[in-house]
Amino acid sequence: MSNQSVSRPARSPAGPRTPRSPEARQRQQDILAIAMDTFAARGYNNASLAEIADRVGLTQAGVLHYFRSKATLLTSVLELRDQRDIEQLGPDRPQGLDFLRHLVNTALRNAEREGIVRLYAVLSAESVTDDHPAQEYFRDRYDGLRAFVADALREACELPADRAESADNAANAIIAVMDGLQVQWLLAPQSVDMAASTDLVVTSLLATLAPERFGPNAAG
Helix, strand or coil, X not given: CCCCCCCCCCCCCCCCCCCCCHHHXXXXXXXXXXXXXXXXXXXXXXXXXXXXXXXXXXXXXXXXXXXXXXXHHHHHHHHHHHHHHHHXXXXXXXXXXXXXXXXXXXXXXHCCCHHHHHHXXXXXXXXXXXXXXXXXXXXXXXXXXXXXXXXXXXXXHCXXXXXXXXXXXXXXXXXXXXXXXXXXXXXXXXXXXXXHHHHHHXXXXXXXXXXXXXXXXXXX
């Protein structure tokens, strides 16, 4: 699920170089934009440095001057994706019911940024393969996201400690639905309303976990 940053991605031992001039900084950003588009279209394994270099007007050595390795370029792309989401979220992460509403708003916003959604869908699926450089990034991200969603459910539903596991299971379901909706939407955008479907699932799970607060007979 393309969502706000929940953990810092795993960086390669040597990160990208820090350009000194404004022109070099702009060139580095251009490389990142092209790499993001290329990884989203082809995946990490099928995207080549030669293609990225050609599209940005550099040699492969020129790209490596900025990013040292293809793996470093990938982690830098993922960091850029996270940074954009952090800027959208603002300085404070919402809590409880507000966080669950944020998930619905994220699904709505994702329908306006196909490239980011494709990047996440392609690389998250590809990361399950052996030795993929983004595997640790996505494992950490899912761990953090599961914790955030489960905490929000516990807070919104005021669940006692002996029912904590039900919030964990519900969090897994919400994340799975949102990720699955992204794939369906990428294939048939006119047939899938990611925000409406996410809202339906979140609302249904809230009513299941806390019928006295969110069920059809709840006060208010």
